[in-house]
Amino acid sequence: MLFVFPRDSYERFWMKDMRFSIDMLWISATGTVVYIEPNVSPETYPQTFSPTSPARYVLEVPANFAKTYGIRTGDAVR
Numbered sequence: 001m002l003f004v005f006p007r008d009s010y011e012r013f014w015m016k017d018m019r020f021s022i023d024m025l026w027i028s029a030t031g032t033v034v035y036i037e038p039n040v041s042p043e044t045y046p047q048t049f050s051p052t053s054p055a056r057y058v059l060e061v062p063a064n065f066a067k068t069y070g071i072r073t074g075d076a077v078r
Helices: none
Strands: 002-009 022-027 033-040 055-062
Touching: none
Parallel strands: none
Antiparallel strands: 002 055, 022 033, 022 055
């Protein structure tokens, strides 16, 4: 799932009502991965997760996606 925000910010995410683990990727307006929270499980609720740098987008993908495809902070998203 892709979340799009009107401006760069430090949006927080949580795992409320989720039933499976995911990776969360925060992406800047210029298309750079600025933060990755890997393999977040539903059991982490009510903990919240946020980036260390402002981001315009958050992409939720299946758990271990970033590791499997070698996605790292600083990578370009097209």
